[in-house]
Amino acid sequence: MKRLILFLFxxxxxxxxxxxxxxxxxxxxxxFSILVPNKQTVHVYVDDPDYREIFSKADNIAFARDxxxxxxxxxxxxxxxxxxxxxxxxxxxTSAILFATKYSLLEANKDVVGALxxxxxxxQLLFLLPRLKAHHIRLPDEFSNxxxxxx
Amino acid sequence: MQMxxxxxxxxxxxxYKDKNDLSQRTIDENKGHLIxxxxxxLERMHAKTLKDVLKMTPFIYYHExxxxxxDPLTSxxxxxxxxxxxxxxxxxxxxxxxxxxxxxVLYGDMDINFADHIEFYYMTPSLETSVEPAYMTIFxxxxxxxxxxxTSLDVLAGSRGYNVQDVNYGGxxxxxxxxxxVSRTQEKRERIDNGTEHPLKRDFExxxxxxxxxxxxxxxxxxxxxxNTDALAGLSMDATPEVSEIDYQNIHxxxxxxxxxxxxxxxxxDMLNTDIRMSDDNPLxxxxxxxxxxxxxxxxxxTYSGELTYTRQWGNHRIATGIKGRIKKLDYFKExxxxxxPLIFDREDIWSVFFQDQYHISKNxxxxxxxxxxxxxxxxxxxxxxxxxxxxxxxxYSGEKWRYKAYLYRSMFALDPFSTTLNLSTFNLHKDPHTLxxxxxxxQELGFDGEHYSxxxxxxxxxxxxxxxxxxxxxxxxxxxxxxxxxxxxxxENRMDLQLYYANYKDIFTxxxxxxxxxxxxxxxxxxxxxxxxxxxxxxxxxxxxxxxDWTSSVSWNIHENLTLTLKGENLLDKAKKTDLYRIDPATGxxxxxxxxxxxxxxxxxxxxxxx
Numbered sequence: 001m002k003r004l005i006l007f008l009f010x011x012x013x014x015x016x017x018x019x020x021x022x023x024x025x026x027x028x029x030x031x032f033s034i035l036v037p038n039k040q041t042v043h044v045y046v047d048d049p050d051y052r053e054i055f056s057k058a059d060n061i062a063f064a065r066d067x068x069x070x071x072x073x074x075x076x077x078x079x080x081x082x083x084x085x086x087x088x089x090x091x092x093x094t095s096a097i098l099f100a101t102k103y104s105l106l107e108a109n110k111d112v113v114g115a116l117x118x119x120x121x122x123x124q125l126l127f128l129l130p131r132l133k134a135h136h137i138r139l140p141d142e143f144s145n146x147x148x149x150x151x
Numbered sequence: 152m153q154m155x156x157x158x159x160x161x162x163x164x165x166x167y168k169d170k171n172d173l174s175q176r177t178i179d180e181n182k183g184h185l186i187x188x189x190x191x192x193l194e195r196m197h198a199k200t201l202k203d204v205l206k207m208t209p210f211i212y213y214h215e216x217x218x219x220x221x222d223p224l225t226s227x228x229x230x231x232x233x234x235x236x237x238x239x240x241x242x243x244x245x246x247x248x249x250x251x252x253x254x255x256v257l258y259g260d261m262d263i264n265f266a267d268h269i270e271f272y273y274m275t276p277s278l279e280t281s282v283e284p285a286y287m288t289i290f291x292x293x294x295x296x297x298x299x300x301x302t303s304l305d306v307l308a309g310s311r312g313y314n315v316q317d318v319n320y321g322g323x324x325x326x327x328x329x330x331x332x333v334s335r336t337q338e339k340r341e342r343i344d345n346g347t348e349h350p351l352k353r354d355f356e357x358x359x360x361x362x363x364x365x366x367x368x369x370x371x372x373x374x375x376x377x378x379n380t381d382a383l384a385g386l387s388m389d390a391t392p393e394v395s396e397i398d399y400q401n402i403h404x405x406x407x408x409x410x411x412x413x414x415x416x417x418x419x420x421d422m423l424n425t426d427i428r429m430s431d432d433n434p435l436x437x438x439x440x441x442x443x444x445x446x447x448x449x450x451x452x453x454t455y456s457g458e459l460t461y462t463r464q465w466g467n468h469r470i471a472t473g474i475k476g477r478i479k480k481l482d483y484f485k486e487x488x489x490x491x492x493p494l495i496f497d498r499e500d501i502w503s504v505f506f507q508d509q510y511h512i513s514k515n516x517x518x519x520x521x522x523x524x525x526x527x528x529x530x531x532x533x534x535x536x537x538x539x540x541x542x543x544x545x546x547x548y549s550g551e552k553w554r555y556k557a558y559l560y561r562s563m564f565a566l567d568p569f570s571t572t573l574n575l576s577t578f579n580l581h582k583d584p585h586t587l588x589x590x591x592x593x594x595q596e597l598g599f600d601g602e603h604y605s606x607x608x609x610x611x612x613x614x615x616x617x618x619x620x621x622x623x624x625x626x627x628x629x630x631x632x633x634x635x636x637x638x639x640x641x642x643x644e645n646r647m648d649l650q651l652y653y654a655n656y657k658d659i660f661t662x663x664x665x666x667x668x669x670x671x672x673x674x675x676x677x678x679x680x681x682x683x684x685x686x687x688x689x690x691x692x693x694x695x696x697x698x699x700x701d702w703t704s705s706v707s708w709n710i711h712e713n714l715t716l717t718l719k720g721e722n723l724l725d726k727a728k729k730t731d732l733y734r735i736d737p738a739t740g741x742x743x744x745x746x747x748x749x750x751x752x753x754x755x756x757x758x759x760x761x762x763x
Contacts, residue, residue, distance in 0.1 A: 016328055016367045017295040020170035027167045030160060050297075103712050104301065104763075118298035119712070119762075121190030121267070122643075123168050125160070142160055151712070 021054050035097045036071040045070035075100040081109045174268040177292050182276035184596050188269045195675040195684050197705045197719050202260040209634050209652035214730050215750040219353035219383035221259025227731045232256045235567040238285040244405040248423045249454035249479040252567050264317045265332035265361045267294045274560050278505040278521040279471045284562045296323040309756030311339035331362040341752045345390050352381035374403040386435040388735040394430035413463045421454040433737035447487040453480045467511040477501040496531030519545035539563040554598035564588040589616045607636040630656040644677035666693040682707040690728040701727035717758040727751035
């Protein structure tokens with residue numbers, strides 16, 4: 001069946017890159033289960049149209065209208081970090097989990113707990129233990145290879 | 152979408168990697184038999200040039216001609232080049248040199264730091280993409296900002312003063328993806344002893360720029376290259392030139408527009424300037440056609456390509472049809488003292504129309520029928536027009552684990568303008584410059600995907616009639632080639648790749664039979680912050696039954712997420728495959744013992760990559 005999808009897919013593609021919906025959702029659902037546990041519906045704040053397209057296919061994800069409504073903020077570019085900083089100034093006790101799609105964004109702000117990004121053709125998953133601890137999040141053992149104490 | 156918390160993260164990441172690899176976006180199972188080098192694999196190999204990849208690609212591998220240029224099908228005799236039948240595409244648009252054949256001769260050793268992945272397809276792939284017929288088609292696809300945004304800086308230094316500097320910058324804003332890559336290469340290569348005090352040189356300096364900007368419906372692409380070369384033996388008959396240098400300047404521009412859901416319009420422009428400086432104490436090759444002991448010439452040629460295609464899904468049929476045109480124009484070819492050099496024609500137009508139907512018999516079986524008619528027009532009464540007919544029938548089965556493909560090809564090839572013009576009939580390159588080659592091929596491929604491994608075997612049966620690439624013989628060559636590939640993935644970071652190749656040719660050149668064996672074995676491993684790569688490419692053929700080994704080894708230290716230091720050794724045993732370079736004794740006109748030259752230099756290099 002997957003090959004049939006490939007046949008048909010090629011007839012309809014545009015010129016820009018598009019992510020695979022199913023495998024991307026699987027990974028993010030796994031991350032939600034660790035970072036925002038016990039939530040039937042995860043409220044995600046995301047600006048990037050590609051990720052919005054992907055998350056719109058999931059039953060357990062709702063889009064947050066602003067950062068204050070979000071359980072999970074997906075940081076895809078520096079403007080999201082600026083929005084968060086601005087929000088934090090007026091709401092210092094915000095509990096939203098920030099997660100990045102680029103290493104540079106993980107480096108740029110100490111509120112970002114982890115990142116899933118690409119490096120030289122390989123996906124990299126990275127969590128910062130002290131930042132997780134600030135949110136009282138403890139990673140299961142299977143994530144031990146993806147957690148570091150500092151950058 | 153169901154939540155799947157039970158699956159291990161490692162498993163999910165492996166699937167995420169496989170499904171989101173950029174190659175999944177561009178691979179077209181319907182194009183035929185594929186050899187794929189993914190980004191991960193290119194990075195692990197530390198492949199910096201297309202040459203690093205071509206040397207592992209069966210059927211053609213990597214060879215250089217007497218001008219020190221990439222020319223995998225070279226006979227090492229006296230033709231200007233031979234690899235017109237290997238076509239090179241970047242981001243889906245062909246790079247061509249017009250009067251100097253396909254893009255392979257200039258771009259066959261190009262810097263590929265801009266590339267994400269490379270696909271090799273045997274024979275003419277989908278008729279949607281090809282303008283001229285091919286034995287092999289190479290598709291290079293650029294990095295995308297989704298996986299490579301920001302800037303990367305790469306500096307490299309190696310044996311004999313070899314050095315490269317490369318900058319890559321990419322991003323995406325307001326629905327526009329863009330990338331710019333600039334590289335400068337100072338290639339210092341091994342000298343070739345020719346029995347004189349002045350060994351042959353093949354050093355070069357290259358400045359290369361590649362850039363694109365694209366939206367979901369439009370793409371603009373630019374490629375520039377300035378390459379100043381020491382041209383090895385060049386036009387010297389006995390490979391003892393006093394001067395042998397050629398400089399190349401190339402511009403490629405293309406624009407693609409998808410509109411009204413089913414239509415695509417595409418234009419491309421290629422321009423090549425050459426500045427040739429040759430001198431010898433004996434008459435040069437072509438001295439009867441051109442001049443005596445010196446040749447200082449300049450040429451410019453331009454190629455204009457355009458195509459309009461219509462692609463639509465009707466029920467189980469995916470129909471593609473369209474028209475294509477290409478104009479190759481020799482703007483000038485002049486020599487310093489005599490001015491314009493007369494040629495029998497200076498323009499070649501190729502007009503094609505094609506129709507292709509991919510019919511889904513069932514959800515995992517597909518039939519493919521394609522026909523293309525081309526007319527080649529030349530502006531000279533002495534150069535005939537040609538009519539070419541390509542036919543392609545295919546069947547594909549794609550199950551969850553098993554894959555099978557079978558194709559029947561009928562291809563026709565015409566000799567390119569430059570080879571026709573510089574026809575050294577005394578060396579029996581071909582019988583008649585206007586003969587058309589017909590090649591019939593039956594090809595099959597069977598593959599299996601296991602949990603941690605995949606295996607693939609290809610079997611090709613081909614027959615050339617009136618072959619254009621002859622060294623003696625009648626050009627009616629039959630050949631059987633097989634490729635076996637196996638890869639095993641220990642985990643996300645560690646893998647092994649094996650390839651074995653066997654070819655059996657009957658009636659090729661002046662030989663009744665020729666057997667060719669080759670293969671490679673590579674290991675990619677990661678331990679902590681270190682990546683290791685070890686690979687051996689092996690060659691042997693029945694002409695001398697000698698084994699050649701090209702061992703490449705590298706270790707990368709990922710000092711920081713943004714900083715990597717790599718030590719790499721190539722052809723460490725100094726036993727890589729060698730190519731004969733034929734020579735003629737000017738005094739007697741007889742063939743001298745050929746020089747044996749490896750196109751792969753023995754080299755150690757150190758590389759620093761910084762991402763910011």
